Amino acid sequence: MPLINRIPTELTRLIRSGLPAGEDHGDLLFACRTDLAPDGRIDESMLVVTRRQLVAATRSDGAWTLTHTLSLAEIDGLTVEPLVGASALEAEVDGKSIRLLRYTHAVAQDMTDAVESLLHLIGPDGSTDHTEPIAEEPVPDWSSREAHLRTFGRLWSFCLPHWRKLVIAMVVTVTASAIDLLPPYLTMILVDQVLVDQSMYIWLPTIVALLAVSRIVHTGVTIISGRMLAVLGDRLAYDARSELLNVLQLLPLKYYDMQQTGGLMARIARDAKSIHYFWIDFAPQVVQQGLLVIGMTAVLFYLNWELALLVLIPIPAIIFASVHIKRYLMWFYGRSWDSWATFFERVNDALAGIRVVKIFAQEKRQSRDMQLENEKVFTAERNIHVRSRTVRPLLAFLVSVGGLLVLWYGGLLVQSNAMTIGMLVAFLLYLAMFYSPVQQLTGMADWIPEMMTAITRTFEVIDSPIEEYTPAGIVDVPRFEGRLELQDVNFGYVAHQPVLKGINLHVEPGEMIGLVGHSGAGKSTLIKLMCRFYDVDGGRILIDGTDVRRMDLTQLRSQIGYVEQDPFLFSGSVADNIRFGNQEATREEIVEAAINANAHEFIVKLPDGYDTPVGERGGRLSGGERQRVAIARAILHDPRILILDEPTSALDLETEKKIQEALGRLMEGRTTLAIAHRLSTLRDADRLLVLKNGEPVELGTHEELLDRQGEYYRLVQLHTNVSSIVGVEG
Known part of the structure; x- marks a missing residue:
């Protein structure tokens, strides 16, 4: 349901009857269909924007009704309120919040486009003088x-x-x-x-x-x-x-x-x-x-x-x-x-999470839930x-x-x-x-x-648009030095809900930067922007002085290594997973990478050594073993920039020590960004960037930030009561 420039005839008549003198339907800029009524029922609603007004309408029993009609000039702002399984679009008018309509996640992107188009039209400073009606992309009627x-x-x-x-x-x-x-x-x-x-x-x-x-x-x-x-x-x-x-x-x-x-x-x-x-x-x-x-x-x-x-x-x-x-x-x-589709999703979840199901003895409940989806399939068929x-x-x-x-x-x-x-x-x-x-x-x-x-x-x-692997004006960067620069970076998964705001950071080659903050502060989002899984909404991310948006995407990602908190291993052998990022690697190079990752010792004890199947998602290996295989994979990949997403969390002390040793070897000579949920893992970082609600609030060494007694000091104080991080200040 993308933005459209045509609306139903009945709705046109309703809107025209309430338009100011001199304004007609020809002044329609765009509209957006949604899939929920204001009370949450599954029904069609529509957001209509003219040159002067914003209109919300819903259809019930085949008839359209106008629920809200607002002047664009009187709208101070637009917000999206997350609901259970849906969202609501609200307008701020004279200090009051007015809920315009609801919609499910299925049309969230269309509503994002609508709100993004609205932002420069609303308020006393908004103007529609230079705004043309949207050129609608026709939505095919597949029954025609x-x-x-x-x-x-x-x-x-x-x-x-x-x-x-x-x-x-x-x-x-x-x-x-x-x-x-x-x-x-x-x-x-x-x-x-x-x-x-x-x-x-x-x-x-x-x-x-x-x-x-x-x-x-x-x-x-x-x-x-x-x-x-x-x-x-x-x-x-x-x-x-x-x-x-x-x-x-x-x-x-x-x-x-x-x-x-x-x-x-x-x-x-x-x-x-x-x-x-x-x-x-x-x-x-x-x-x-x-x-x-x-x-x-x-x-x-x-x-x-x-x-x-x-x-x-x-x-x-x-x-x-x-x-x-x-x-x-x-x-x-x-x-x-x-x-x-829902049935396949339910079965996929049940089989992928079978261990969790059995641990909590929820076999009957899962069977009942799958049976409900099976009944829906039966009814539809x-x-x-x-x-x-x-x-x-x-x-x-x-x-x-x-x-x-x-x-x-x-x-x-x-x-x-x-x-x-x-x-x-x-x-x-x-x-x-x-x-x-x-x-x-x-x-x-x-x-x-x-x-x-x-x-x-x-x-x-x-026909879905794929990632832009070779952008216009591409700059060839065959080998990174590892210098990073973030200039006033802003980003939101939904355009009008920023997740990161005003991030500025300069990192020298070989420097280790720790990213600290509460859950949801934006640490993982910042990493996704570094890898260009998403593009920034504002500002720039530079590597060696070149905007990442001008780099060949394969060339960019081939020089970034990522070790995540819960590493994903593919079905196949241990060797296949280690060589995943470097398919040309020899057996000797695979073994060398495993030795540097402290993984060789446990691999040779497996039934078939490096040829042992790891099972689906690496299920035949323990958490620490999967982590070391992932580190070996990153070592063999030989990246210039390394990203660590708390790779030692939830591990016993002995395993954590082995992984810390492996990470030390991996980080040598590489620019490193390390996300920390446990602050003790970052005491050796060159500098720490502290995020709060998507904004940078502090930057400095571990000791400098403790002396300031700011946000980082507050987080340390919170964590010192947890036995797993005793020694943060040691």
Whole structure:
């Protein structure tokens, strides 16, 4: 639901009736749809901004109602209040807070764009004089014919590299359709000429042989066509999955912040498969059955135009019903996809956290929760299948009406000798061949929404903007010295909710800076900006005097090492995880890195040494062992800038000592930023940067900050009562 420049007609009338004199709907700047009513119900609401006013409206029982109408000049500020599973947009007017509307996280980015666009329009100093109405990016209606044509165009782009195979398969399919036209004609000759004249009996074996040959050839051609299309469909599904997997690796972190893992897994496992079904089941059937319908129509008019007209009587009703059925079912397929995504997410959580489940003896509760999601999937699938199985017999009945009319009128023609029995039999055979593809094509009315929903969601991911790896005006920095500079850095995950404000810091090569602050102070966010997982909203981050936004992203991250608090290990061997950041490393280099990380001793005791599988997320190793493998991985990566996210927290003293020794070797000669939740880990830092509520409040050495008795001193005093950090001042 991005920003839009068109609103419903009913809402337009409501807004126009309340606009000041001289202002009309043409002064609409932009609008934004949301998915909750002000009272939290799931319903459509809308934020509308004109040149002078901000309007909040909601729709209930199909009718729009204006809930708030404010002058832009009287709005002092806008804030977002986090709620459970949702957020609320509030406006400050005359010192009072007015809740304008609610919305879920699904539309949070759109609301961020809306508020960001509003900030310079509100208040006494705001101005709309130089603001033009937003150029709306059209939101595709995936139930429309135009949307389907666009999707078909995208599908064709996947097929272009294999167009020769597709053309050959379609030619074979057309050949099979042409062969289908022969048996009814031979049957007419058999009935009208061979079976009624004894002198023609000698042709009986020939006619039957021709019928047999036609069936044999048709069977062979169909097999060839099916095999070719099967291979082509599998190849196209493979191409779609490959592009999908590639894009998933290139998408920015903010994309994953708004997505569920289960939903993405559903797109990879289920939705990409729909491209396979499209080319194997849908496209060939449409071509083959469509050609049969065209061919049968020509033959029926050739045999008897009066009967042919009777055949076509139900066709408009069939087409009308099929179109409306498709649009009707599209909504249910969307709900089905959402339920599957949530189901996958629930199962993924249950399996990934199985140890926690068992520790807290919550197996029954987890099973019950998964069963609830399974019931939602069942309900969604049942709604689809019950409705589709209801409409198919109705379509079949409409199809049969034409056949009944042909039997009635054709029988009259035979009785009056205006038509031979053989021609009527042939006509009925052709009629069956005509209605069979018509039924199949109408039956595809519930295929189309299913495939379009799935294929569209696949393309949604593929078309998502990826990270900018090679920015314009790129500066080549092959090897960092390690000089860092943060100049008035400001950032917020939501534009109007800053997380970091006014960060200034200069770090010399080889210097160690400790980042200190309460939970949520912005330490981890600052690290994410260093790695360009996000870009700053204001200010600059420089490395060796170059803005990180002008660096090649791969070149930047290849010179940054990151050891996190709970390191992630991939399924594979110990050696595979150590060499992850340096795929060219030799076995000797892997072992050397492990020795420097104090990991070699425990690795050689594993069943298969360096070739021992670590399990999913490194689950077969202890926390300290995973941490040392992560340090070895960072050592082998050989970064110029090192980031440590409290890598020794929650470890026993012996393990912590080994890791501290390994970290000491890792930090030698490297610029280091270390996040600390336990202040004792930073006593050896060259300087400490203390953050509070996203702002830098102190900068200095450990001793200098203690002497000031400011925020750092307060944090130390709080921690001295915890036994795990006794000795901070020692």
